[in-house]
Amino acid sequence: MSKIVNIKAAARGRAGKGAARSVRREGLVPGVVYGDKKDPQIISLIYKDVEPHVGTGRFLSTLVDLEIDGQTIRAIPRDIQFEPVKDRITHVDFLRLGKDSRIAVNVPVHFKNQESAPGIKAGGVLNIVSHSVSLYCPADFIPDEITVDLAGMQVNSSIHLSDIKLPDRVTTAVRDDVTLCAISAQAKEEAAAEGAPVAGEVPASNQKAPAAAAAAAPAKGGKAAAPAKGAAPAAKAPAAKKK
Numbered sequence: 001m002s003k004i005v006n007i008k009a010a011a012r013g014r015a016g017k018g019a020a021r022s023v024r025r026e027g028l029v030p031g032v033v034y035g036d037k038k039d040p041q042i043i044s045l046i047y048k049d050v051e052p053h054v055g056t057g058r059f060l061s062t063l064v065d066l067e068i069d070g071q072t073i074r075a076i077p078r079d080i081q082f083e084p085v086k087d088r089i090t091h092v093d094f095l096r097l098g099k100d101s102r103i104a105v106n107v108p109v110h111f112k113n114q115e116s117a118p119g120i121k122a123g124g125v126l127n128i129v130s131h132s133v134s135l136y137c138p139a140d141f142i143p144d145e146i147t148v149d150l151a152g153m154q155v156n157s158s159i160h161l162s163d164i165k166l167p168d169r170v171t172t173a174v175r176d177d178v179t180l181c182a183i184s185a186q187a188k189e190e191a192a193a194e195g196a197p198v199a200g201e202v203p204a205s206n207q208k209a210p211a212a213a214a215a216a217a218p219a220k221g222g223k224a225a226a227p228a229k230g231a232a233p234a235a236k237a238p239a240a241k242k243k
Contacts, residue, residue: 004063004074005053009043011069024090031092033066033075038096043068045092054080054089061105061142066094076103076139101139104173106132109180113151119183124155127182133161134173143167148180158182 009031012019020030023044034040043066053059059077066073075094083090097103109130120126133146146166148159161178172178 004065006065006067007045007049007053008067009045012042012044015042020091029089029092031094033068033073033094033096035075035096036098036101041068041073047089050089050092058108061107063097063139063142064094074139076105097139102136103139103142104134104136105142107135107143107146108132109146109148111148111150111181113149117150117153117183119153119155119157120150122155123186124183125186126150127184129179129181130161133178133180135166135170136173137167137170141167141169143170150181150183153183155183155185 012023012030023030027047028044029047029050031043031045032040033043053062053064056062059080062077064075064077066075073094074097076097077092078095079091079093080089081091082088095103109132111126111128114120114126117124117126135143135146137143143166146164148164150159153159159180159182161172161180164180166172
């Protein structure tokens with residue numbers, strides 16, 4: 001289960017762009033907490049308390065206990081906005097979580113035993129299709145990751161989300177079955193199967209006929225090679241007339 005992080009926040013009385021800019025000038029991050037059939041609550045957070053969690057890349061699937069003026073609210077980040085030039089955090093939205101809440105989250109996918117996969121040993125190439133999957137799970141039980149074992153994969157085989165045993169109470173949040181990865185043949189092998197030239201080989205159309213090549217090449221010692229048997233002798237140039 002994902003760990004729960006604690007972040008301190010303060011309630012804000014005013015909303016709007018002007019109020020948000022004023023909060024940012026103080027070195028704070030404006031935010032809002034909504035959901036659980038309650039009114040939205042406008043808050044501000046200390047920038048240095050938020051930035052390390054955003055930097056993990058998993059902030060949007062991390063449970064957060066917001067300490068707002070002595071009250072603790074369990075929430076999960078739902079949106080982060082950034083300043084386009086300096087890439088600073090400018091706003092964070094949190095979804096308030098009630099008791100027994102279930103939510104859809106994106107969970108990272110990790111792959112193991114790549115070096116022991118028969119398809120890769122045979123020269124195949126691993127193509128990772130999905131680096132994360134959308135799962136539906138209890139708010140207090142968010143998987144840290146989904147692990148895919150590649151140990152038995154062959155060339156031209158694939159693994160889908162339906163092939164993975166998910167934790168209890170966790171289901172897919174999308175209707176279609178998601179392809180996680182596949183092993184395909186190398187491009188060199190595919191080119192050879194289609195008749196295309198392989199790197200290091202000379203196409204037949206560019207190869208000279210042996211007889212023509214022999215005729216064109218000078219013999220050892222700088223003399224021209226003798227004409228092939230049955231070939232007409234070369235015409236001699238006419239002798240110059242004497243005056």
